[in-house]
Amino acid sequence: MATTRTNVEGEPRLLSRQYAATTVGMFALCAFVAFEATAVTTVMPTVAAALHGFQLFSLAFAAPLASGVVGMVAAGGWSDSRGPVVPLALALVLFASGLVGCGLAPTMPALVAARVVQGLGGGALTVCLYVLVGQLYPPGLRPAIFSSFAAAWVLPTLFGPAVAAYVAQIAGWRWVFLGVVVLVALAAVLITPSLRGLDAPAYGAPAPRSRLGWAAVSAAAVLAVQLLGSKRAGLALLTVPAAVVALVALRPLVPPGTxxxxxxxxxxxxxxxxxxxxxxxxxxxxxxxxxxxxxxxxxxxxxxxxxxxxxxxxxxxxxxxxxxxxxxxxxxxxxxxxxxxxxxxxxxxxxxxxxxxxxxxxxxxxxxxxxxxxxxxxxxxxxxxxxxxxxxxxxxxxxxxxxxxxxxxxxxxxxxxxxxxxxxxxxxxxxxxxxxxxxxxxxxxxxxxxxx
Incomplete structure (x- = not known):
């Protein structure tokens, strides 16, 4: 069984020597995922114009949301059966690869494909961080660490658009994606020592592969809801069956009774x-x-x-x-x-x-x-x-x-x-x-x- 660490020297704090690097690294990773989910809104019109792809504008936002569902399910099952370290590493690779693909994309379809990869990594990364909180932090610190995660998502909403616009103006829109890659690597370095200290988890039963299938169906339904929800007349009404499909596919992915x-x-x-x-x-x-x-x-x-x-x-x-x-x-x-x-x-x-x-x-x-x-x-x-x-x-x-x-x-x-x-x-x-x-x-x- 994986150990849950506690502070034996008194009241624990997020930024005490035991937790400081891990806390900062986790906060940074959450912030980078949030930045790429929100701040790119500022530069996406520029991106679409540069790549002549306004017809795929909404898909560039819907794609990572949909693929993220698959990443979440895969990371959750893998973390339960083998622990969170390997899926976290893969999530970081996928997220960074997606960012590189976006930054180097020659066409809008290529950028959308890279956003799919980015979404897979971002969704898996979020789940792995949650699992690590359960393993690394005592119960008394969990409200505080999740408060920091919330702040990590809020800060890009406050400052991300301005930062993205400034970077795009000074260095070009591609660096809104490429510049984050180095920062993700630095954050990963911060949390690496805490990962090495984890006990090897007891191997659990592998997650049913059907969950990934349901996740793919759910992702496709979410994508349909996102695309159809902005349409008018009959096409907009198709969001109703799409939402029903999403709910049916959701059932195996959540605890019974949800x-x-x-x-x-x-x-x-x-x-x-x-x-x-x-x-x-x-x-x-x-x-x-x-x-x-x-x-x-x-x-x-x-x-x-x-x-x-x-x-x-x-x-x-x-x-x-x-x-x-x-x-x-x-x-x-x-x-x-x-x-x-x-x-x-x-x-x-x-x-x-x-x-x-x-x-x-x-x-x-x-x-x-x-x-x-x-x-x-x-x-x-x-x-x-x-x-x-x-x-x-x-x-x-x-x-x-x-x-x-x-x-x-x-x-x-x-x-x-x-x-x-x-x-x-x-x-x-x-x-x-x-x-x-x-x-x-x-x-x-x-x-x-x-x-x-």
């Missing part, structure tokens, strides 16, 4: 999916609606995302500080309330048209809810996992995250199109889908405690 939010771990994973669905549905439209309804410039409207990043980080820091007094279920329940209230406030603002700051503030509240609840879904998942299923459960949480966001955003796109054709309020209709996800997240969060 789709019905069975009490305990299944409800935790369902809560993660619904929180992501509601929140990222709001993120999809917040800038768009501030520009169209309130007439704000893009730079001014973007301040809403800055406020969200700050509120997410502050709430994430607070939940880590309250780890001894605030239960995982309490954090998830409170966070779900804030997400639901924030989305309802944003939707009401769209309909009633108060000052723009009211709409932005509502979404900032939702960001605080994510900061409070999101890290605790990871903590609760690890608390309910052992060496035999930590990889599978980590993959399930990451898959639920991706699919929850993708399907909710696609459903909101359908609502947007239908309401627009019917002469209704398209923005309110789209955001109402996010409100539904936020409300359901509160229901599942209440059930996230252990059986009994």
């Amino acid at each position: 789709l019905t939010a069975r009490r305990g771990l299944p409800a935790v994973i369902a809560t993660r999916a619904l929180l992501s669905g509601g929140f990222f549905c709001g993120e999809t439209y917040i800038i768009f609606v501030l520009e169209r309804r309130w007439g704000l410039a893009a730079g001014v409207a973007g301040l809403a995302l800055t406020g969200v990043g700050l509120s997410w980080s502050a709430a994430s820091w607070a939940q880590a500080r309250l780890s001894r007094t605030l239960s995982d279920t309490g954090a998830m329940r409170g966070g779900a309330v804030l997400v639901a209230v924030g989305l309802l406030g944003l939707t009401a603002s769209v309909r009633e048209h108060p000052p723009a700051v009211v709409a932005a503030a509502a979404y900032v509240v939702a960001g605080a809810g994510m900061g409070l609840a999101y890290p605790r879904t990871s903590v609760a998942m690890l608390g309910a996992s052992g060496d035999a299923n930590r990889g599978f459960n980590s993959a399930a949480l990451s898959i639920a995250d991706s699919l929850g966001g993708a399907t909710t955003i696609a459903a909101s796109g359908v609502a947007f199109a239908i309401a627009g054709r019917a002469g209704g309020d398209a923005f309110a209709a789209a955001l109402a889908v996010g409100c539904c996800a936020g409300g359901l997240a509160l229901v599942t969060a209440v059930r996230s405690g252990p059986h009994g």
Whole structure:
């Protein structure tokens, strides 16, 4: 059985000598994955123009999301049967190879193919890091390390677009991809000593190969949802059967009872999916609606995302500080309330048209809810996992995250199109889908405690 390290010299800290290099390395790897998932939005129009590939623009974003599901499942099963070290190394190679492929891509189809490889590595990398947290950090430090992971995802949202634009202007868009490769290698060096100190895990039963098949089906369905969700008329309606296929394929990839939010771990994973669905549905439209309804410039409207990043980080820091007094279920329940209230406030603002700051503030509240609840879904998942299923459960949480966001955003796109054709309020209709996800997240969060 793999050992879980503890600090015998008093209260452990993330940046104590025992954990500092590993913490910094893990934080950096999360930040680089997040940077490539978000900041490239800034340079992708330039990339598409340079490679004459605007027809593949949306596919460049959907491809790594879909392939990431396969990477998550593969890494989860491999980590359970052989430990996380080898799959982590392979994930780093795939992620870096994808970045190199993007940076050197001569055509847009080549870039999309490289994004598929990048997504495989990024999805696997996320799962491996979750597994390593369970092996390397004592339970008392897990809320703090997941808080740092949350910050690693938020920071690229705040600064990534500006950094990417600056790099593209000074050195060219290719270095937005190529420049990260060296940084990934440096982060890998930081965590290598802690990997060498791990005990060899007891070999578990190999994961059924059918899981990879279901992951591929799920990835294809997610890709269809992503592509069809932005279409109009009949094509948009095809997102419904695509979403159904995604749910059917999801069932073997998550713990039994997840789709019905069975009490305990299944409800935790369902809560993660619904929180992501509601929140990222709001993120999809917040800038768009501030520009169209309130007439704000893009730079001014973007301040809403800055406020969200700050509120997410502050709430994430607070939940880590309250780890001894605030239960995982309490954090998830409170966070779900804030997400639901924030989305309802944003939707009401769209309909009633108060000052723009009211709409932005509502979404900032939702960001605080994510900061409070999101890290605790990871903590609760690890608390309910052992060496035999930590990889599978980590993959399930990451898959639920991706699919929850993708399907909710696609459903909101359908609502947007239908309401627009019917002469209704398209923005309110789209955001109402996010409100539904936020409300359901509160229901599942209440059930996230252990059986009994």
